[in-house]
Amino acid sequence: MKYDFKQIEGKWQKKWEESGIFKAQDFIKKPKFYGLVEFPYPSGAGMHVGHIKAYSSIEVLARKRRMEGYNVLFPIGYDSFGLPAENYAVKTGRHPADITRDNIKHFSEQLRAVGFSFDWSREFATSTPEYYKWTQWIFLKLFEKGYVFRNKALVNYCPHCKVVLSNEDSQGGKCDICHSDVIQLPKDVWYLRITDYSDKLLEGLDMVDYPENVKQQQINWIGKSTGAFVDFTITGTGETLEVYTTRCDTLYGVTFMVMAPEHPLIDKYKDQIKNFDGVEAYRKECAKKTEFERTQLVKEKTGLRLDGLTAVNPVSGKEIPIYIADYVMMGYGTGAIMAVPAHDQRDYDFAKEFGADIIPVIKGGNIDEEAYTGDGEMINSDFLNGLTNKKDSIARMLEYLEEKGIGRAGVQYKMKDWAFNRQRYWGEPIPLIHCPNCGIVPVPYEELPLELPPVDNFVPGEDGMSPLAKIDSFVNCTCPKCGGAAKRETDTMPQWAGSSWYFLRFCDPHNDKEFADMEKLNYWMPVDWYNGGMEHVTRHMIYSRFWHRFLYDNGLVNTPEPYAKRTYQGLILGPDGDKMSKTKGNVVDPTDIVNEYGADTLRLYVLFMGDYTAATPWSENAVKGCRRFLHRFASLTDIMDAKAQDEKIERAVHKTIKKVTEDIEAMKFNTAIAAMMSLINEISDAGTISRSQLSAFIRILTPFCPHICEEMWAQIGEEGMVSTAPWPEYDEAKTVDNTVEIVVQINGKVRGKMMISVTEDKEKIIADAKQVERIPELLEGKQIMKEIYVPGKLVNLVVR
């Protein structure tokens, strides 16, 4: 067969669409498989080759599962709220909804041109009222159950985008969207109480099949630590200053305390602080620093001693100074620490800078040089002296603190509550109302969706106000509770809202009575296999696991965890080995590849280019190699001979079926493809292939390159479409050779080779090995110390 992809790809895509063979069917008796990929944000730039790689893995699995007889749900949609569309709207004056609609159209055309077997009947976009109605509904459920709260806080604010950002979106002190510096701004914001789910999110990891590094990242993100809270009294006030520590056993080494500059106790006792002016000056200085600068200046410790306030070490009774310093954060622990300079490097640096005492309580290290953070015998610590085990000393101290009522065991998490709002237009309106009489009142469920009002000006307001705040007809409303005049919340939800439950909607995408029918959820959930990027492991995945677990706890879904299995793909780098970016001009457009080489070649290449999880540079020459393979594959119909009976090829085909079957499950697509390339080489050498062998070969290549396979399937006269043909079985007996070549080694060095029958016994093989050409003379005059036979591999004669 002559391979002309331009002629065949469009033709089969149309047939697939018309026949509806990729539509998932609710409730049918076959085993179900729900394969999910991270749905795209429909950017104006269109698809990236990275999307193709990300989707190809589940695509191959979904197609294989269908051929194996599964009822497959492989959906696609669009995560279509977000800043880029809105920024573009500000620039051009076009409505984000129009921009988004165009982008979605473009994306869906690109996706179809690649031949992905999505169930297009379930497609949706998160920015439509039909969808975000239910995003708002779930939000109201969270509100109803007390998981939504409002708090004044220092928030990460991007002066360029004019939005408040979550910690996740402002990592490294840079705005995730525009990369400009983030500053700290006090503001009233909405939070979701995700920290209440810290333990459940940790425990849930035991129920799922995620790669170890993915689990580890989530564990680090949640950052559970066990320790103790200890009460220090502030001299002459009776006031307690509580700290959190993981090493309460070092309490005798505490020589000073440090509070975060924002700590509320400072204001309470400002009359007693003689240098309060200095405190305020220092605070101002800190607020000017961005988070980025704060983390960059790790070396130099800054701070200020509170003149007039001291604390008492609760175990030694010594009076110790209190400082403020920005190396202590208000957001972790209690916002204050007990400093043990002898055994904590940060405290040590600070003590050196400010001349505080350093008392060692653990033997070891060189305290003149640096803090000693290792283990050792307790010293200078009264009743702990002599203990050498950290666990014991902590337990003893804790016991003592509890007895005295000045301390208690406690747990802390690094994860913070989720700042759940944006001061922008293009997001889900938050369905809450500010009533002067009733306070915060939720929009009644039956009034959902609370739709975005039409706007002509998308420029955000000053002081981080949403453009919605300028729309009087939207803002002014009546309170659902008292009927009085009230004002709507004008913030919208953050980008991550819509993607926190989209996998549930795919089970029942057009339901206008519920977010999804319970029976359908019971049938399809959980997601059996979810593939996506490493960059979403800590944000999107944690958020969606949280929402899902919340729904589960309230009887709204049937499984505690949404994703049974998670995998990830590695980046595709530019041909130069750098990350693809517009500024570098090294971006590869998948549409260009489809036009020049065909979708099948593109699909094959992104899975063949290397280890699926590794970052790999793009190579156009390697793309050509994949095209060459498909040309050779197409030509197999020319040498097909119904009567061919080549035993070697028969075995090679069965071995390849086995290899491909297993490698797909292990996501080792590159070696599955390599095996098929080897098979072509063997068939070329043999010069012939039977019809049944070719039929099997076509079927195992179908998940990778479905268009060419459909065409060849038809060419060799098989019935129906190969996409619905059964996955080939292999005969285990034919996957092993009955005669194999083994090596004969002397002292581990290869000295000869021989053919053996695998059923031959060990003694005979070793005896034969000694007769292999050249072996007898090499053994002459030597004494055989040991004879080793590894079945089917080698004989090793150890001589002296």
Place this chain on the structure above:
RNA sequence: GCAGUCGUGGCGGAAUUGGCAUACGCGCUAGACUAAGGAUCUAGUCCGGGAUAACUGGGUGCGGGUUCAAGUCCCGCCGACUGCACCA
């Protein structure tokens, strides 16, 4: 700093439980078919010695170790990547 992953030809990368290192692809070299080749096909291609062969020595970041046998296991370095990070 903490956590995790990983160092294999000119390049991307293969290598069950330790068992012929470099599968498969790219690139390169030579040849075939061509008016032409950036198309296609065939052969060769880890490095060194050897005449092109037979044969032979070395070889998976570096240094040790265990073993009949180490890319794989153990110890110590060096380097890279990813995530988190004054987390008390």
